[in-house]
Amino acid sequence: MVWQPTNVVEQDRWQKASDLEAQGVILYPPRATRTNTCAQAITLMTAYEEHGQAPENAPVVTVCGRIRRANIKGKVSFMHIEDESGRIQLFLRVNDMDETVYNRVKDKLIDMDDFVQATGQLMRTQAGEISIRVREFVLLAKSLSPLPVIKQEVQEDGTVIEHGGFTDKETRYRQRYADLAVNRDVRDVFIKRAKIVKSVRNFLDDEGFLEVETPILQPIYGGAAARPFTTHHNQLDQMLYLRISFELYLKRLLVGGFDAVYEIGRDFRNEGVSFKHNPEFTQVEFYKAYADYHDVMDITERMVAYVAEQVNGSPVATFKGEQINLAPAWKRITMREAIRQFTEIDYMDYPTAPELEAQIRKLDEKGVKPGQTWGKLVEHLFSEYVEKRLIQPTFIMDYPRDISPFAKRIEGDDKHVERFEFYIAGMEMGNAFTELNDPRDQEARFLEMAELYAKDSDEETPLDEDYLRAMRFGMPPNGGFGMGIDRLTMLLTDQHSIRDVLMYPHLKDEK
RNA sequence: GGGCCCGUAGCGCAGUGGCAGCGCACUUGACUUUUAAUCAAUGUGUCGUAGGUUCGAAUCCUACCGGGCUCACCA
Numbered sequence: 001m002v003w004q005p006t007n008v009v010e011q012d013r014w015q016k017a018s019d020l021e022a023q024g025v026i027l028y029p030p031r032a033t034r035t036n037t038c039a040q041a042i043t044l045m046t047a048y049e050e051h052g053q054a055p056e057n058a059p060v061v062t063v064c065g066r067i068r069r070a071n072i073k074g075k076v077s078f079m080h081i082e083d084e085s086g087r088i089q090l091f092l093r094v095n096d097m098d099e100t101v102y103n104r105v106k107d108k109l110i111d112m113d114d115f116v117q118a119t120g121q122l123m124r125t126q127a128g129e130i131s132i133r134v135r136e137f138v139l140l141a142k143s144l145s146p147l148p149v150i151k152q153e154v155q156e157d158g159t160v161i162e163h164g165g166f167t168d169k170e171t172r173y174r175q176r177y178a179d180l181a182v183n184r185d186v187r188d189v190f191i192k193r194a195k196i197v198k199s200v201r202n203f204l205d206d207e208g209f210l211e212v213e214t215p216i217l218q219p220i221y222g223g224a225a226a227r228p229f230t231t232h233h234n235q236l237d238q239m240l241y242l243r244i245s246f247e248l249y250l251k252r253l254l255v256g257g258f259d260a261v262y263e264i265g266r267d268f269r270n271e272g273v274s275f276k277h278n279p280e281f282t283q284v285e286f287y288k289a290y291a292d293y294h295d296v297m298d299i300t301e302r303m304v305a306y307v308a309e310q311v312n313g314s315p316v317a318t319f320k321g322e323q324i325n326l327a328p329a330w331k332r333i334t335m336r337e338a339i340r341q342f343t344e345i346d347y348m349d350y351p352t353a354p355e356l357e358a359q360i361r362k363l364d365e366k367g368v369k370p371g372q373t374w375g376k377l378v379e380h381l382f383s384e385y386v387e388k389r390l391i392q393p394t395f396i397m398d399y400p401r402d403i404s405p406f407a408k409r410i411e412g413d414d415k416h417v418e419r420f421e422f423y424i425a426g427m428e429m430g431n432a433f434t435e436l437n438d439p440r441d442q443e444a445r446f447l448e449m450a451e452l453y454a455k456d457s458d459e460e461t462p463l464d465e466d467y468l469r470a471m472r473f474g475m476p477p478n479g480g481f482g483m484g485i486d487r488l489t490m491l492l493t494d495q496h497s498i499r500d501v502l503m504y505p506h507l508k509d510e511k
Numbered sequence: 512g513g514g515c516c517c518g519u520a521g522c523g524c525a526g527u528g529g530c531a532g533c534g535c536a537c538u539u540g541a542c543u544u545u546u547a548a549u550c551a552a553u554g555u556g557u558c559g560u561a562g563g564u565u566c567g568a569a570u571c572c573u574a575c576c577g578g579g580c581u582c583a584c585c586a
Contacts, residue, residue, distance in 0.1 A: 073541095073545065074541075078544080108537095146522085148521075149535055153546085225585090272585050
């Protein structure tokens with residue numbers, strides 16, 4: 001079906017488009033030229049004026065952008081055009097330009113939202129705004145559907161009040177292009193997101209890590225507790241999973257002789273959607289030989305503080321009105337101690353699952369599914385009573401073994417492994433271990449997981465023969481780390497839903 | 512998956528049983544330094560979808576679709 005205008009505004013624009021074509025105007029010319037961005041043009045004029053030079057010799061510029069405001073007055077008109085750098089006003093006067101071209105503006109054949117190219121001398125209007133006295137005016141792209149109208153009122157002190165708006169979340173997410181086009185602050189979030197990724201990369205590069213890329217399509221998934229997406233390779237008739245983590249592929253590279261590797265990329269988990277979960281999300285994982293989880297904690301707090309400094313110019317982040325200080329050193333506390341503080345239960349007093357489950361039921365009758373493993377029960381206690389209260393950055397150390405199949409046991413402790421997660425603003429931000437490098441123990445763990453958790457449960461950890469083969473060649477002791485980039489972005493941009501830090505968050509099908 | 516809330520013009524919203532409304536945008540006219548431009552005039556609808564109740568439904572009821580918050584699940 002060929003698209004038809006769906007409302008009056010679109011009908012008008014459709015008509016204008018054919019009127020312009022009848023005049024010989026090319027609606028979508030293949031090329032544009034520009035000498036300056038809008039922001040550069042303003043800077044140029046400011047600098048020119050500072051040298052006290054005559055206005056009649058002011059520089060001539062060509063700028064390109066989208067029309068975001070139009071005030072057609074008669075024989076003189078004003079527009080603001082906007083490119084990524086900002087806005088500049090165009091001053092169009094019939095005397096200064098070709099009358100036919102001017103009349104297209106006066107007759108409103110040129111609309112808000114059109115992309116245009118304008119050439120002229122920089123000037124100041126009587127009201128004092130730096131503008132371009134347009135002498136050449138070229139349509140670059142006709143807009144056939146109107147963007148939401150937002151009017152900007154600039155106050156005496158320079159602050160901008162916006163009138164009108166584009167706020168419907170569903171429409172904004174489905175039509176992110178329109179959201180970005182009209183909501184400047186949305187663009188700023190994604191600019192910061194790019195800085196965050198860049199800063200993480202810079203930090204790890206400077207620490208001597210090598211950036212690598214590993215498969216997204218995997219014949220066996222692993223490295224985390226999550227259900228995978230499945231897919232299929234037609235020619236090879238091969239069943240494949242989208243990765244749920246990078247862990248096992250990265251650690252194989254330590255066997256290969258790299259001392260320190262990292263990857264930034266997308267993981268896929270076939271699970272619930274919430275304000276902090278999206279089916280595909282971005283992680284950074286790194287593995288460093290000869291480091292343990294204490295070393296990784298040191299790196300973590302330095303890295304996060306560095307990123308905050310690079311992105312916001314301060315290690316202190318504001319989230320939901322709360323000041324969060326990301327500067328080292330962060331609080332370090334064991335899982336056992338954290339749970340004891342918030343629930344007064346020392347779970348080591350209840351070393352079997354039935355005992356611990358009974359104890360949890362005393363706190364909250366409905367909270368627990370029956371028949372969970374001891375480790376899952378500990379995790380339940382933690383997420384129920386502790387997690388939300390960890391606002392300032394906190395390392396939670398020493399996790400139950402049966403929920404941590406890739407972490408090394410704590411010597412002389414058959415219940416715990418050398419694992420930490422770190423929490424900021426009540427959210428888990430990342431997960432790390434002293435990595436298990438004993439192939440015999442790793443195989444035992446795979447078998448233990450198979451015994452404890454049913455196939456198709458989210459804790460299912462398929463035995464990866466190739467991974468064990470790699471480990472048998474010898475894997476150096478190492479510390480590993482994973483962190484959610486989306487959640488870090490939420491924290492550093494004060495956005496409270498993961499959807500607001502994803503360009504295209506996952507949504508159900510339209511209609 | 513449960514609970515609560517929302518869906519009306521391009522956008523933002525009002526309307527809770529009796530003619531479908533407001534602001535901005537759009538259209539027409541005026542205006543040679545405006546800036547939320549102003550002034551005047553005229554338009555703009557599958558009231559999310561389907562069914563039901565009723566003389567009459569945007570409004571009440573049911574189901575469904577989409578969304579938000581929240582709980583559960585889940586890192």
